[in-house]
Amino acid sequence: MSSTTQNRGELVTPVTPAVDTEGVSALLERGRMLATPVLRAAVARLAPPMDAVAAYHFGWIDAQGRPSAGDSGKAVRPALALLSAEGAGARAEVGIPGAVAVELVHNFSLLHDDLMDGDEQRRHRDTVWKLYGPAQAILVGDALAALANEVLLELGTVEAGRATRRLTTAVRKLIDGQAQDISYEHRERVTVEECLEMEGNKTGALIAVACSIGAVLGGADDRTADTLERYGYHLGLAFQAIDDLLGIWGDPGATGKQAWSDLRQRKKSLPVVAALAAGGPASEQLAELLSADAQKSDAEFMDFDEAEFATRAAMIERAGGREWTSQEARRQHATAIAALSEVELPARVRGQLAALADFVVVRER
Amino acid sequence: MSSTTQNRGELVTPVTPAVDTEGVSALLERGRMLATPVLRAAVARLAPPMDAVAAYHFGWIDAQGRPSAGDSGKAVRPALALLSAEGAGARAEVGIPGAVAVELVHNFSLLHDDLMDGDEQRRHRDTVWKLYGPAQAILVGDALAALANEVLLELGTVEAGRATRRLTTAVRKLIDGQAQDISYEHRERVTVEECLEMEGNKTGALIAVACSIGAVLGGADDRTADTLERYGYHLGLAFQAIDDLLGIWGDPGATGKQAWSDLRQRKKSLPVVAALAAGGPASEQLAELLSADAQKSDAEFMDFDEAEFATRAAMIERAGGREWTSQEARRQHATAIAALSEVELPARVRGQLAALADFVVVRER
Numbered sequence: 222m223s224s225t226t227q228n229r230g231e232l233v234t235p236v237t238p239a240v241d242t243e244g245v246s247a248l249l250e251r252g253r254m255l256a257t258p259v260l261r262a263a264v265a266r267l268a269p270p271m272d273a274v275a276a277y278h279f280g281w282i283d284a285q286g287r288p289s290a291g292d293s294g295k296a297v298r299p300a301l302a303l304l305s306a307e308g309a310g311a312r313a314e315v316g317i318p319g320a321v322a323v324e325l326v327h328n329f330s331l332l333h334d335d336l337m338d339g340d341e342q343r344r345h346r347d348t349v350w351k352l353y354g355p356a357q358a359i360l361v362g363d364a365l366a367a368l369a370n371e372v373l374l375e376l377g378t379v380e381a382g383r384a385t386r387r388l389t390t391a392v393r394k395l396i397d398g399q400a401q402d403i404s405y406e407h408r409e410r411v412t413v414e415e416c417l418e419m420e421g422n423k424t425g426a427l428i429a430v431a432c433s434i435g436a437v438l439g440g441a442d443d444r445t446a447d448t449l450e451r452y453g454y455h456l457g458l459a460f461q462a463i464d465d466l467l468g469i470w471g472d473p474g475a476t477g478k479q480a481w482s483d484l485r486q487r488k489k490s491l492p493v494v495a496a497l498a499a500g501g502p503a504s505e506q507l508a509e510l511l512s513a514d515a516q517k518s519d520a521e522f523m524d525f526d527e528a529e530f531a532t533r534a535a536m537i538e539r540a541g542g543r544e545w546t547s548q549e550a551r552r553q554h555a556t557a558i559a560a561l562s563e564v565e566l567p568a569r570v571r572g573q574l575a576a577l578a579d580f581v582v583v584r585e586r
Numbered sequence: 587m588s589s590t591t592q593n594r595g596e597l598v599t600p601v602t603p604a605v606d607t608e609g610v611s612a613l614l615e616r617g618r619m620l621a622t623p624v625l626r627a628a629v630a631r632l633a634p635p636m637d638a639v640a641a642y643h644f645g646w647i648d649a650q651g652r653p654s655a656g657d658s659g660k661a662v663r664p665a666l667a668l669l670s671a672e673g674a675g676a677r678a679e680v681g682i683p684g685a686v687a688v689e690l691v692h693n694f695s696l697l698h699d700d701l702m703d704g705d706e707q708r709r710h711r712d713t714v715w716k717l718y719g720p721a722q723a724i725l726v727g728d729a730l731a732a733l734a735n736e737v738l739l740e741l742g743t744v745e746a747g748r749a750t751r752r753l754t755t756a757v758r759k760l761i762d763g764q765a766q767d768i769s770y771e772h773r774e775r776v777t778v779e780e781c782l783e784m785e786g787n788k789t790g791a792l793i794a795v796a797c798s799i800g801a802v803l804g805g806a807d808d809r810t811a812d813t814l815e816r817y818g819y820h821l822g823l824a825f826q827a828i829d830d831l832l833g834i835w836g837d838p839g840a841t842g843k844q845a846w847s848d849l850r851q852r853k854k855s856l857p858v859v860a861a862l863a864a865g866g867p868a869s870e871q872l873a874e875l876l877s878a879d880a881q882k883s884d885a886e887f888m889d890f891d892e893a894e895f896a897t898r899a900a901m902i903e904r905a906g907g908r909e910w911t912s913q914e915a916r917r918q919h920a921t922a923i924a925a926l927s928e929v930e931l932p933a934r935v936r937g938q939l940a941a942l943a944d945f946v947v948v949r950e951r
Binding site: 268270271333336337355356359360362363364366367368370371374375377379381382385386389390392393396397399400401403404 | 633635636698701702720721724725727728729731732733735736739740742744746747750751754755757758761762764765766768769
């Protein structure tokens with residue numbers, strides 16, 4: 222029985238892992254240090270103006286084209302890709318093209334999703350479609366996805382072909398997940414299972430590949446790669462559960478998103494879906510309110526003041542959606558850790574993968 | 587000296603090739619027969635509703651979801667991919683995954699370009715973004731691009747990796763070409779060289795890969811593949827020159843586009859650019875008129891009646907843009923044919939590739 226159906230709704234003891242913050246920071250920093258120059262060189266291959274639009278998106282330049290030390294994200298994926306190479310007994314550097322390819326795919330999906338979702342802000346700045354128009358968001362997204370394949374395939378090895386195939390599978394799942402996400406926004410009821418499937422596609426699949434791609438480039442067999450992907454898939458679901466909590470209760474100063482951002486977009490994220498599935502008076506009251514919200518136009522919804530979103534957040538919490546999602550993050554974390562014991566890995570690598578998993582469930586941005 | 591700079595502006599004797607229509611029809615039909623079932627099976631892997639949206643785009647179902655024997659295009663690319671396999675001494679069937687991958691990439695670019703360009707009609711029917719909304723056009727386009735890699739890479743061979751790498755290069759050029767096309771629409775003056783570069787990226791690169799991909803899957807070396815791509819690149823430029831003529835003077839009943847469609851969109855296509863570069867009174871008169879047009883809003887432009895477009899078309903013709911483009915198609919055709927003599931090919935395959943090139947420059951849709 223997988224952890225996605227296990228323990229649903231029952232309270233497990235929340236164990237907050239004691240995170241080796243320093244160790245994790247060093248891992249994330251190494252990922253950035255090794256992957257960023259190669260990522261920048263890849264992006265610089267794009268024809269103008271796409272190179273500049275992509276550089277803006279990554280936070281390397283500002284809207285006026287001036288160099289910027291912008292926030293380009295947590296860089297969990299590159300760190301995982303390098304550890305993945307070490308997991309197969311190769312040097313971390315062997316994972317660099319994998320780290321870069323995964324970052325390129327991740328950012329392809331951000332560019333397209335922001336446009337499809339109408340999101341105007343990311344990492345405290347205007348999104349690409351908002352600043353440069355929809356066509357640039359489509360084009361640059363397309364270009365980053367193609368560049369990801371190019372960076373891998375120009376290695377010219379059998380391993381690169383296998384890595385690209387795994388990455389392509391993840392890209393297809395990303396797209397499936399976004400299609401589900403969009404279709405759920407128009408539906409009144411989404412089950413917890415549907416939500417988890419969508420999040421597995423949208424977030425789990427690419428983090429899964431980040432965890433196998435370095436190993437594949439380092440010559441790992443399919444069984445090892447599959448097990449590392451299982452670790453990454455559950456890590457991704459833990460990551461997304463935390464993201465869903467931050468999307469409602471996160472501190473805008475830390476997340477870079479508007480307060481209550483997922484509620485403003487009427488996202489059927491895990492806390493909402495779990496609260497609706499919980500039953501009981503608070504759950505029914507929430508269902509009634511959201512059902513009335515669904516009748517409203519986007520414009521009417523935009524006019525809501527902060528207090529109205531705060532009311533909805535409080536109802537979700539009262540119906541148990543916040544607690545359930547928090548427990549779910551810990552369940553997925555535990556399943557990820559368990560997968561690590563099913564694969565032969567150098568002890569240091571196993572410890573660092575576990576530490577990254579711990580970090581993912583306690584982060585606040 | 588390449589044919590793109592050779593003979594510019596001088597009149598070469600227009601030689602209309604005598605096309606082996608029956609032979610070409612059989613080749614196109616074989617391409618459709620062998621590739622379509624595999625293409626349909628690949629598209630059927632997409633999650634709903636993307637499978638249906640893609641099936642609509644390909645003309646397999648209508649807007650109500652009923653099976654349709656719609657026009658899914660000329661299918662020149664699949665025919666080329668199968669011939670390409672035979673060119674390397676392999677069976678035509680070896681080229682099928684290549685034919686399917688190229689068709690998937692071609693249709694990915696149509697879906698995204700129609701959205702970026704705001705085109706509402708394709709092949710006599712509403713475009714996907716018009717019927718299903720922008721998000722579906724983005725998603726399904728992304729999915730087809732990923733599927734193209736999947737269809738190749740799941741072969742699991744070294745040749746498939748090489749084929750995917752060539753295809754990825756073409757995808758990047760397609761995107762570069764679309765970026766150039768968009769940027770040219772906002773510029774008053776575009777040189778003939780810039781226009782040819784854009785068309786080489788937008789059309790030449792993918793037809794080039796259609797001509798090498800089957801050979802690569804059949805084990806051809808890089809030199810053979812490169813030469814076949816050179817044939818395909820010039821064939822693509824000939825194809826696009828004809829397309830540019832049809833975009834202004836084509837019969838809407840045959841092309842499925844509105845009359846004067848490229849003029850309505852203020853496209854800086856070859857006839858326009860060549861007419862502006864020609865110099866002389868007709869050219870200057872055209873420049874003045876187009877410069878005044880550029881000041882108009884899209885809405886004002888939409889209000890133009892047929893006669894105003896007819897006037898512009900006549901001025902382009904008087905300035906020599908129509909004749910130059912027609913000659914350019916023949917120059918590119920001749921260069922494509924010349925490339926065929928630089929590669930060892932079975933005599934039948936060489937003859938059929940030549941016949942397809944002949945067909946491309948005399949087609950009327």
